[in-house]
Amino acid sequence: MIHHPLELCLVFSSLLFCIGLAGALSRSNSILVLLGIELMLNAANLNFVAFWRYGPSPAPATGIVFVAFSVAVAAAEAAVGLALVISIYRRQRSIRLQEAVRLKG
Amino acid sequence: MSFPVLSLLIFMPWVGAFVLLVSPGLGPRAARLLALTFSLSTLLLAGVALCGFDPSAAGYQFPESHDWITSLSVRFRLGLDGLSLILVLLTGVVAPLSLLASWSQANNPRLLCILFLLLQGAALGVFLALDFVPWFLFWELSLVPAYFLIRLWGGAGATRSAYQFVIYTIGGSAFMLLGFAGISLAVGTFDFGELTALAANGTLAVKLTALGGIWPTAIFLGVLLGLAVKVPLFPFHTWLPAAYAEAPTGVSMFLTGVMSKMGVYGFLRILWPLFPSALHTFAPALLWLAVGGVIFGAFAAMRQTDLKRMVAYSSVNHLSYCLLALFAICAISRPGPDAAAAALTGAILQMFNHGISAAALFFCVGVLEVRSGGLRGIGDFGGVRTVAPLFAGLCGISMFSSLGLPGLNGFVGEFLVFRGVFGLVPWAAAISTLGLFATAFFLLTFWQRVFHGPRIGAGKGPFADLSAIEVATLLPLVGLMFLFGLFPQLLTVLINPLVNTWVSHLAMP
């Protein structure tokens, strides 16, 4: 069925993405939601690399560069996101996402 | 293009305002010093211009000309002649001193300085612009900082006065703008030089007449109204006492020292050259108004119990002398050259002298106000001379300068105005001498009530004599009073060629 590394990568990344999505959608713990999103990002990064490596018109290093950026942004996102989580926790002693519905502290 | 000294003159204060604007962390003292430095730049650059000024030439010097709105043939033209130079010098003297007078203003000094510098730049722009559009822009721009200065730092009734001041003035200017729109429609240019030339050979009048109907008269009256409100010409003066009285001291100094000259300047620079015949037609009536300003201004001042209002009314009286001179010239079909020259010189000198002495008087009232915690009624003081002899002395000199004591600057201007007007319209001069009497009367009453007699009211408490900064504010003004009172030649040499040109133009038609 899978006869091409690109296809493999794409299927893999799709699955990874959907796992992340399902996690983000289903879990109420905001940390886990964030982690799900990180997974989705990873899946996207994998696509970058896959298309860079196996894609029809490979460019010098664009895919890698984009992954590098993406990783950096993911790190930033994680830092800010988790800081927010801590802040939310400090306010309402819980990190359940359903309870974080008010903008006002 | 040579060194753009005039542009620098105008924009240096604005640069200062900008610098202050972008440095919000500045301490009040630093902000004031910075503002003072930029304000003094005017004096410095005026000195530069004075050095390069050719006193024997009548035309505009240091010309600058840049295209601006080509589709409307608007140009950014600047030029300097004797009249402008004198007023620029006046601004250079009064503006830093006004700033110095606001030195102790603790309420947001940075903003105050910014507005002051904006005001200064706008006033300089009015004195130097030679095209109507930039001129008018500067003219209106000067109102904005003035409004805020009065409104934010003024006394109890400042809001209302500031409103009245701005609305009244803008109302007048609106008519002027309309008038110039009409002129532009008729001849298609905004340039003062070109317009003057057109007016001199009659083309302007012809073209305006071509507009038909009452338009030529309406245009003239529009421009007249705009300027008359600004000067102010009696009876358009009612905004003035309120605005001057409610403004903080430094602002009053600047308003009376510089801004009130803008109107007279407009009369000399715009109305007179552009509408000689219309002005001639209306001059008899206007002459009555000017006489009315002289008399009623002085007598109304006599009734004031608020010292600032009193000085403000004396401003109405003094500025009316300038207009009296101008209207007297216009009222006569062929004025004698001597009398006309005396009247014109007198009017210009009177502008300068009034700028100095009225500013000094406002400052003195401001000193009283500060010492007494905001009181400025004539009955609130007494015997101040006992405790503050230095203040009394300097204030007395300012006062005598204002009432035209010979040896001080005020006399020269008034004498020349009267000499000229008497040669042109004797009855006007004779009636106006009543103004001289009334001025002496109310100023001496002021002096007697406030400085003489036993110590009462605010003079009773601890009343400090002038501080160093206050002396530094007042002393240059007093020094100038003596200087120009004894050597008027210093000023007349600058304007003689200009006056001669005007007089020779008068003789021609």
Next chain:
Amino acid sequence: MNAAQDTGETLLERAPQALRDLLTSHLPEPWRWFANSLIAIVAILAVFGLLFAALTLAERKILGRVQNRPGPNRTGPFGLLQPIADGIKMLSKEDIVPRDADHLLHFLAPVTLLASSILAFAVIPYGRHLIPVELDAAVLYFFCVGATTELAVFMAGWSSHNKYSLLAAMRALAQLISYELPLLLSWLPVVMISGTLSTTGIVAAQSAWRWGWMPTWHVFTPWGLAGFVIFMVAALAESNRSPFDLPEAESELIAGHLTEYSGCKYVFFFMAEYFGMTALSGMAVTLFLGGWHAPLPSLEFIPSYVWFGAKLITLLMGFIWIRATFPRLRIDQLTRFAWKFLVPLALVNLGTTAFWSLSFGWTGPLLAARCTVAVILVVVPFVLLGRRLSSGLTPRTYSYAP
């Protein structure tokens, strides 16, 4: 490998290669690769395992001498067999796991740690031809493997189900993360100058001789010296060595996150610490001390791996010396030292390096200027930051219970 003949290397230089080739040359291609790797792994494990044993002994002996006592001297001649005795003792001890512990993680933690520290050895060039894995991003690999140790520490602390272990693990993590930054920043200049992340490339960049005798090791440049010092300080902290050994601080914390470990697992941690120290030293040698290059052209006849070993052992002795010399820091002093001193210094050092790199073509008097400026750029921040760091520090006053 063929180039070896061209350069006329000595037999000793090629000996390891030759030995390996002798063993694997007859195998088919994928197997040969596999066998080669296996040999390399075995060699590394053997060499560094022995080194570990020797090092523990040496440390104990040296510490003993420094503290004016004999050190281990009962097992074997001069106590030489002490490491073996220790090993046997530790391995034969009971492996105690707390009842509430997360068993899987409790087991995984030492394994991960040991594995990651061994993995770090993969990219260090031990000699002219002795490098297990030739990687383009070798330095990056080295440090990304090093990052895994943090994970292991956390796992150890958390899985023990002991609040003191957990707290200690957090403290250790704080320290590791704090010092990871100067560590990474300190070698960046080297990468900037040599223009590669490959360890062989970096060693090659230090192969020249200035004036015919002076090695162009990075440590002999102003920025290199600063980088080296920062690197070594950070390495001390990363490997939890004294004076930065508060995560385990035997005398105060009962070994911190290792409290609940015993027996074999404890040995793993112990080994991992020494392996990590060795690997970092090896990396320092590679990055700053010219790798396997001889210090003088005339000494090149000695095989490169000997030189590498010598440098490595020198650095390790330095570690031990420092441990014997300095007292332990307090945790606030520790983190402050990292964030307020090392990180800014490393950042400034990056700037210095940039200047160095930009002024590459300068000659004559300009060269002197280049050196002067670089030295100033290194020394002045050092002095200023040092003054800042030590300002306001007064001897702590303790209030004792009456």
Next chain:
Amino acid sequence: MTTALLILIALVTLCSAATAMLLRNLIHSVLLLIGSWIGVSVFYLFAGAEFVAFAQVLVYVGAVSMVVLFAVLLTRRSRADMAVSPDTQSRAVSAVLAAGAVLAVLLYAVLLTPLPSGISQGPSANVRQIGTELMGTHAAALLVIGMILTVATLGGVVIASTDGASKKEGPK
């Protein structure tokens, strides 16, 4: 053989990710996720993207995981609480449905799109090239990323710092 290995790794990665999403124990979740991140980085390695692979491990394993673990430890009240209460049935179902729909669409797209036959000899980018690319073509983006990271760091510190909040609320 490589493909088989890859598929194996992919399966392991996916399993660990899925398990991580299902587990109640957050710490285990995180550790499993770390495993899956490493798996992804192995994919990178196979694709010849060494630099990205190592960077991925460095960032995710070395940094993100640490931050997450810290966050987990800082936001729990008790050990019992760490086991997150089971989510409502409906949300789980809807989540799976949504994810399934997305997956269906993606797989449909991936599998039905004709891919170039044969493995192209893809580019191998060494670190130097990447560096040149980063500092050349993408210099602006690099600067922006640097800015974002700085701001994120500072922002994280500001948001998470206790100074402001402790005054208002104080410890419970």
Next chain:
Amino acid sequence: MKLPVHLLWLIPALPLLAAALGALVPRRARGVASSAALVTIIASFLLSCMALSSALGSTGVHQVSNFEWFQLGGGSVRLGWLLDPLTALMCVMVTFVSTLIFVFSLGYMKEDENFKQFFCFLSLFAAAMLGIIISNSLLLVFISWELVGLASYLLIGFWFTRPSAAAAAKKAFITTRIGDLGFFVGMLWLNNASGSLLFFDGGRGVLESAALGTLSSQVTFGGLAVSTAIGLLIFCGAIGKSGQFPLHVWLPDAMEGPTPVSALIHAATMVAAGVFLIARVYPLMSADQALAHVPLHALTAVAFIGAITALLGACIAVAQNDIKRVLAFSTVSQLGYMMIALGVGSWVAAIFHLLTHAFFKALLFLGAGSVIHAAHHEQDMRKLGGLGPKMRVTFLTFAIGMMALAGVPFLFSGFWSKEAILHAAYEWDVSSIPLVIALAAVVLTAFYMTRLVAEVFLGKARSKEADHAHENSAVMTVPLVLLAACSVILGFLGTPVWPWLQSTLTGLPMEKHSLLEGASLIVLSVLLVCSGLGAGWALYARRLRQSAAAEDPLESTWPRAFAFAGARFKFDELYAATVGRLNLSFAALSDWMDSNVWGGLINLLARFGETAGHFNKETDDEVLNTGFNAASEEIRSVGKLYSRAQTGETHGYLRIVALGFVVLAILAMMGGAR
């Protein structure tokens, strides 16, 4: 030694310098200010003597030195100095009297804290007066004239903490300024009519025949010659400064100043200025004399004003109780004399009287000052008395002054100068009223001076202050003695027998007359003087006042008349009721017009604008906004509906995003399929 005319400016400049110095030095530098004032005034006196010698060397010639002050248009404004015997004599007199007054002030003002300022102002006063004297331009005269006004203002109000002094100073300045306005207009007119303000300018000056001819030949309103009109306007200035009716009211009030100031004002500087001015512009004033068909000659007006003033002053002086006020009204009266002399054509006699009067009036005032100083500032002569034995020098010198003023024959200067005036009036053929009035005033003068001396110096002390009085120090008595000597000697410069002064001033050869010419007038006046003295003696010296509260003999006889004169004929009240009220009501009118008419118009306009705006607002509110409100209500309800989706539930959002992605992807694929 002669002083060239172009250096004449040194004479006023030196005291001016002292004034400037006095203004700048600190208050405690008393010695600096006073010595500077003294030194400069003495130097000026010496310079004046040099000027006199150079003027005497060329009598009848007006030496001038003109210069340009500033350029004006094509021309310029010029000023100049003038040196002729009139100038020189006046300079000498002013500087000499000033010197003595300065010296006297050293003693009189010793205790005052503003000692320094006093000398500063005194110097300014002297400088301004000298400026009037030496100027060759009406403009310069006017300038100095105003400065005299300023200095008098400062000095009269010197004790400014007293409200009465402050008011008197203001009154003096304002009253004289009313006259000055006339002067100012006259000057403008003169300038306009002749094109110049220089007196002598090589044929082009206004006092030279060409200009005078033009001026007198032109006719203005009322048939007056232009020169008459200008002359009368200039005379207005003189009326103000010289305290002539109707502007004499300030002069008695000016007694509020320190006594040396009064002496200076009354003797040397201020009041003399008016007389001097008329004498200076005498050619202009008399230019219309040749015209027969004019309704009024300028000089006629001068003569009548002078006559009224002379009588008025003398009458009021009789009823005054304050020493200084008696002297002040005597000055008014004597100035009237001088004006009579000017009016009847003998400006020389006027100047003669001016000079002699300056000395003896200075003597009298300083004597009064001496008394006041000794009696601790007690000025009411009813409370004094018996000072003669205690203050011999003062008494003797005061008596000499009194006799000079009263015109006691032959020995005293006042007699000769008054005779000259009476002769001139006698010879005037227009009217004899001035002569009659002058003779009447002679009697009154002798009478009130006798009253003054008797009340102050004779009898016994009627108060504690007077009882404790004793003679002052030499610094105050020596000037008195010197002035007394001069009051005697000066008269012999202008006797009919040897009229040196007259010939010097006019530049004509000396015209000697024997005393017998006009002897009848001399006899008459001597008789009148004697009757005045006798009446005074009879009423006041024979029956000496016993207590301060005792009634005056005249008062008991004519109480209402005495009270009316004592109240100065209620001029102040009259002015307050007429001019003052007019002034105030006009000011009130101006103010009312301002706030109600002009301001009201503007406010009306503003109100109109406001109303328009209000109307506009109502329209907006009612008509336009209703529609907008309805529409925005719709929008808002839609928005509310939409906002229900904003739950804050992150999961919900994520779900929608996922579904959205699916929908989009499906759409894209369907699009791709098509």
